[in-house]
Structures are given as structure tokens and as C-alpha cells.
Amino acid sequence: MKGESLRTVLVAAAANLAIALAKLVAGLVGGSAAMLSEAVHSAADTVTELLLVVAVRRSGRPADRRHPFGHGKAGFVWALMAAVATLVGGAGFSVTNGLHEIGYGEDLSNLTPAYIVLAASFVFEGVSFARGLTQLRGEAARHRVGMLRLARMTSDTALKAVLFEDAAALGGLLVAAAGLVASQLTGSALWDGAASVMIGLLLLAVALTLIRANMSLLIGQAVTQRTETGIRAVLLAQPEVEDVVELLTMLIGPGEILVAAKIDFRDESSAAGVERACEEVDRRLRAQVPGVEHVFLDPTPTRR
Structure with missing residues (x-):
């Protein structure tokens, strides 16, 4: 299971790194706060997934004299740090950047690259999300429980983080696209700024959910x-x-x-x-x- 989780995290990390660079270029070209927020969102997800790689590897270390029950809880520690990275890096920047654009306004220019990047990003994020769902479906069948129930209750923090963050990424892409379209139709950057704030709030909700879940596991959570x-x-x-x-x-x-x-x-x-x-x-x-x-x-x- 840990090997499968590691592959799921690596697929998500590779997708997010490429997407972050593309969003950054599109955001700078078009002057869109929502696209820059999405770039930081993907960059934060990349950092998160690198931390999850550490979590999977550390939790798989064998037991020793000082740790007779193994190093499984190390996975919870690193997953908690990954959730904090999402909170600070993704949510914090997106909200402040969006509020700045709402308050001071920005001139949006060529948005064609932004639309292309959003469409491509949706495909890549969808592939990563599908990979996580495939693993979740297999584990749900093994435990004989529903997929949604397992997603909420699983102690596989790497899989849970990838699923939640990819779902948030897909939602964020739709919000960013809606903000760009609204700003282009109205000529006001207000909608682009509002989209950035909404992306930040979405990331905030995901980060707090993952932080709470990992804190419970670290304290000593019982089985279902x-x-x-x-x-x-x-x-x-x-x-x-x-x-x-x-x-x-x-x-x-x-x-x-x-x-x-x-x-x-x-x-x-x-x-x-x-x-x-x-x-x-x-x-x-x-x-x-x-x-x-x-x-x-x-x-x-x-x-x-």
C-alpha cells in the first residue's frame, strides 16, 4: 500500500510542478491575480507532495530498539507539515493577493494564454485525481467500505492529502476561469480578485481539514x-x-x-x-x- 501511495504522490507532484510554471507565465503575461494565485496554489501543492514523499518513506522505516512499534507516526508528522505548507503558502498568498487586486485594481491584458493553461491544467489535475481515485477504490474494496467513507477516515495521509488537494485544485481552476471570464466581460478586475480570494478560502478549508485529521492521528486515534x-x-x-x-x-x-x-x-x-x-x-x-x-x-x- 505504501508503494502505491508513493506512486500516487509522485504523479501528483510531477503534474503540479509543470502546472505551476505554466500558470506563473500566464499570470504574468495577463496580469491576472487569480492565475498568480493558481500558480502559487500549484507550487504549494508541489511542496506539499514532496513532503508527503518524505512522509511515506519515513513511515516505512522498520522498527528499532528506540521505536519498537515502527516509524508509522512519522508519516502523520510530515503530512501535518504538508498541510501547514498548503495553509501558509497557498491560502495566505491567494487571499492577500486577491484583496490587493480588489482594493487597487489591475489592468488585465492578454488572457488567451491563461485560458489555455487553465484547460491544460484541468486535464493534468484530472489525471492525478483519477490516479488517487483508483487507489482509493482498491483500498475501499479491500476494507469493504464505501469510497467516501474511506476518504474521510483513512489513516493513509498521503492518499488523503492528494485526493483533497487535487479536488481543491480542480475546483480552483473552475473558479479562476469564471473570474477571468467575468472580468473580461465587465472590464473590471474585481471579479478576478474575488476569484483569487475564493481560491484562497478553498485552500484554507482543505488545509484545516487535513491539519485536524493529522492532529487526531498524532494524538492516538482509534479505528472506526x-x-x-x-x-x-x-x-x-x-x-x-x-x-x-x-x-x-x-x-x-x-x-x-x-x-x-x-x-x-x-x-x-x-x-x-x-x-x-x-x-x-x-x-x-x-x-x-x-x-x-x-x-x-x-x-x-x-x-x-
């Missing part, structure tokens, strides 16, 4: 209720298990789950039987619940 129910069902299906006293889960990396449970074993179970049951539960959890990496079971009687 559906996954927890599946884990509990596997535990209760073991013949030696009387009851699940307490079940705790945590996402310790992209697609990696830690399970800790207090189990009330049947009184007639021997010590050897409990040991065998624990081994069987560990095996079945790893086989039936995607992402389970660590399982800790504590024999605990139910308090009556």
Missing part, C-alpha cells in the same frame, strides 16, 4: 466503529473467550493498527489453553482485519 466491531467479533468467536472486558485500538501508522484487549477467558480453560487461544486470536486478527500489526491480550476476569 465498524473495524472495532469486526475486531470484537473475532475475539468473541474464539471458543475459550467468555467476554471482552475492554478493547482499545490505535492507528500507529498509515494503515497500521495496534489492538490491546482485556479478555475474560472461560474458567475451565487451562493456562496452556489460554496461551493457545491468544496465539489463535492473534493469527485470525491479522488475517481477517486489514492493517492489524500488533496484538496484546490481557486475561482479565469480568467484574460482577
